Amino acid sequence: MPGYHGCVCGSIESDHRKMSDEVKLYAVRGSPFVCRVKIALDLKGIKYENIEEDLTNKSADLLKYNPVHKKVPVLVHNGKSISESVVVIEYIDDVWKGVPILPQDxxxxxxxxxxxxxxxxxxxxxxxxxxxxxxxxxxxxxxxxxxxxxxxxxxxxxxxxxxxxxxxxxxxxxxxxxxxxxxxxxxxxxxxxxxxxxxxxxxxxxxxxxxxxxxxxxxxxxxxxxxxxxxxxxx
Missing domain, CATH: 1.20.1050.10 (Glutathione S-transferase Yfyf (Class Pi); Chain A, domain 2)
Structure with missing residues (x-):
């Protein structure tokens, strides 16, 4: 499970209140769009389960969680799915505190x-x-x-x-x-x-x-x- 390992861009404070949350990421290795979400998750210090997809044979879960675009990345947080990388990042920033990804103003x-x-x-x-x-x-x-x-x-x-x-x-x-x-x-x-x-x-x-x-x-x-x-x- 990937997590934060330090960043020259700033310190990280994990939100311990969220540690019991179930977080899954449906992903494809090497995708810049997936990497966007992984960077955001690591910035927040969020532990998650990485689920690799085969886009030539998409899983039933991927099709269930992203029935519109049928693409990765898809974040599943406590059974609720969010897709589209920028939307996912904004969700992560809203839910977990610590290092901000968007300004507050x-x-x-x-x-x-x-x-x-x-x-x-x-x-x-x-x-x-x-x-x-x-x-x-x-x-x-x-x-x-x-x-x-x-x-x-x-x-x-x-x-x-x-x-x-x-x-x-x-x-x-x-x-x-x-x-x-x-x-x-x-x-x-x-x-x-x-x-x-x-x-x-x-x-x-x-x-x-x-x-x-x-x-x-x-x-x-x-x-x-x-x-x-x-x-x-x-x-």
Whole structure:
């Protein structure tokens, strides 16, 4: 059962009142969306049962707990299921105290939700389009436009993370950009994020993947390289 093992981003205080809760996570190894939830759980110091799914042969429980999307991650807390990674993270932050993942101030919370939604609705589809189109120039331009918006936000904030001195919902939502994207870039040789073009984003990614709680959740890079080489037909 994964749990907190320390993080350079801040101290953790487990909510002992919740220790008797039954928490299960339906997951797939190597998924950035699952890793988002695992990071949030570890930040809060929550012990949980990790249940690996085979998406080619989905379990009856997964279909029962997420009948709409039939996807992971799904968090089951005392028999009640929550799906969609960002929604799950917000639930975790609401239920368990300790290190906050979203700000308490209503305005700051709304802004945080805005940027998380921007990453999922704008950045991620644009990045996926680059690699599904084998590096189409227009797709690259569109992805860089979205990434530049994130670069600008980091420059305006002038902080280590989108969450300030510590990671928050926005940083966690951007885990694919921080880690998985670099692996895909290496395999395909289609580079989007360079230090010259996106210095703030590059620095942020380094800080994020080296945060202790994040580092312990991320899948081994060699496993991802093997997966994406197979996916993109690279020897």
């Amino acid at each position: 209503p305005y700051e919370k709304a802004v945080t939700r805005f940027w998380a939604k921007f990453i999922d609705d704008k950045c991620m589809p644009a990045i996926f389009k680059v690699y599904s189109s084998n590096g189409d120039e227009q797709a690259i331009a569109e992805a860089c436009e979205q990434l530049q918006i994130l670069e600008n936000e980091l420059a305006v904030k002038g902080t280590k993370f989108f969450g300030g001195d510590n990671i928050n919902l926005v940083d966690i939502t951007a885990d694919f950009i921080a880690y998985w994207l670099g692996v895909i870039e290496e395999v395909t040789e289609i580079k989007l994020v360079t230090k010259d073009k996106f210095p703030k984003l590059t620095e942020w990614a380094d800080n994020f993947v080296n945060c202790q709680v994040v580092k312990e959740i991320l899948p081994p890079r060699e496993n991802l390289l093997a997966f994406f080489r197979k996916r993109f037909g690279k020897a």
